Amino acid sequence: MAEHSVDDSAEAGPPIDVPAELTLDILRHSAAHLMASAVVELYPGAQYDVGPATDEGFFYNFRLPEHTHFVEDDLPRIESKMKELAKRRIPFEREVMSRDQARHLFSDLGQPFKVDIIDRMPDDVDSVGIYRTGNFVDLCRGPHVPHSGHLRALKLLRVAGVYWKGDESNEQLQRVYGTAFFDREQLDAFIAQREQARLRDHRRLGVELDLFSFPEEIGSGLALFHPKGGLVRKLMEDYSRQRHEEAGYEFVNSPHITKEDLFKTSGHLQWYADGMFPPMELDGGTRYYLKPMNCPFHILIYASRQRSYRELPLRMFEFGSVYRYEKSGVVHGLTRVRGMTQDDAHIFCSKAQMGDELRSLLQFVLDLLRDYGLSDFFLELQTKPEGKAFGTDEEWAEATDALRAAAVAMDLPLVLDEGGGTFYAPKISVQARDAIGRTWQLSTIQVDFMLPQRFDLHYIEADGTQARPIMIHRALFGSVERFFGILLEHYAGHFPLWLAPVQVEIVPVQDDAPEVLQYAAVLRDTLRAAGLRANVGDKPGARMQARIRDAVKQKVPYVVVVGRNDVERGDGVVNLRVTQTGAQEDVAVPELVQRMVREVAERSSG
């Protein structure tokens, strides 16, 4: 997933001695040097910036001379040059020199990025490490492999434009990504793993399974859900509604557009305008905005009349459609869209209730996510974004502490994301690992002291005085679209029975024998009467084998084959095929119904 921000720590410190063992990071960092070495040979005058190892491999940032730039087709050339250099077993030679000496060296070499790194080093650094690989010289604390012969399982992956030091206002450099492993087998496994990820890409599955599409006519980042996708989505939403109802939420609704004043009051126009679609202006000059969030609306519902302490906590839930103006380059399938539906709720409560409410809420979130088949979580605590938020540090600290306390009580790994909160509140993000180990940010829970102030919310305390409620903002799926995409990838399209758009495909062996078709129709109706989604294909002339294959490709969980033999035997036993494994067994219809109904009720993941 997301790469680290540019990390030049490998270059910025004093040199490190030879390591006790050769780690993958060391190998990859050496591979980055080798790549830079190849690039400098192939593109004389190329300037190199930083080139660390990453989780997936390594990269190096370059500026090529005279407006030349890499294209994808250059990668094979660079890669062969690297292999050629690797064969020569060129030693990685370490040298320690004074800071001044190094500065002169890189200045003479015409490597301004290195000079800059040296200049930015802390004052107490007076000697630095240099590594030479043949003619290539890099500022580097190391360590490295002894010689380039260790670098044989290599692959360059892609080129990308990156901002120097990761800052949008800086010049853009070109980054070449690659990866390296100890041996060929590991590299092949990596390539196979990428292929697996490609096969379960939700954008691909969305087309194959006829779930959703992104027609150009609508616009970037706006999805259309087809009947099957719509059904899965409805099942997801129905269950969510049911659970929310049980957990004491009330259902509200709000419009998609609103006058600008509402977003002035909420602070969205001050802090979030970049993420909003431009306004539409009516005849009288009144400006309306599409809503990027639902909170101001729920706040107005709260404020619609006087509230008593007896009503708190007040929990308002809505599948709210919001629109966010995402930059054109970031839109991505269902996981990053411009129009989405949040399973959004706002809890209004007293400060005294906040702790309990947060703990039970977190438990509720995790329980619900588990029901959708995710079970491997960690939490992230995101704090005040300096300079991009209102409110005092004390208020933020109090809200953040409340969140931290609730998070700690969950006994899950907790990581800190300094400055990752929104403009009105710190938050906990629930991160989940999917079936192939990728992590996704799902739920967010925010403790908000700001908006109740800005909207001047209050309630009447037991003693008759006015008090200020606090707000908890929370979304479990995050957005329905995004969660749908994540589940689709998590399951690789094999939805668990309770979510599968078609649960059983009934395949007649002889599709022109009336008694067989009749038998299949009766079976279908029996299954449907039990609330199961059963289907008999109506494609004429399709042979049994082809129908089975289609059902498998459509990832229908079960296939039941019925034919003349079953009709003649008349014992109500049919053959069941578990699509994902190909396993077959004979089973009596009542038992089949019972089993499937139970599997649905348990929401088991197959």
Added chain:
RNA sequence: GCCCAAGUAGCUCAGAGGUAGAGCAACGCCUUGGUAAGGCGUAGGCCGUGGGUUCAAUUCCCACCUUGGGCUCCA
């Protein structure tokens, strides 16, 4: 928004300065087959959109739209 690349039939892709092709899907006919593709045939395309160059553009150039990989940002 920025860097790089790509848009040809529903899908996956080939092609070439002289107005297009395959496989699968669709449709029709034949086949009635017991667990992952039966056979034959038919139809399907403003070659992303708009400009330009040219006798001629889907092919070359420009802009825009959409998509992909990144950066930045985020649910």
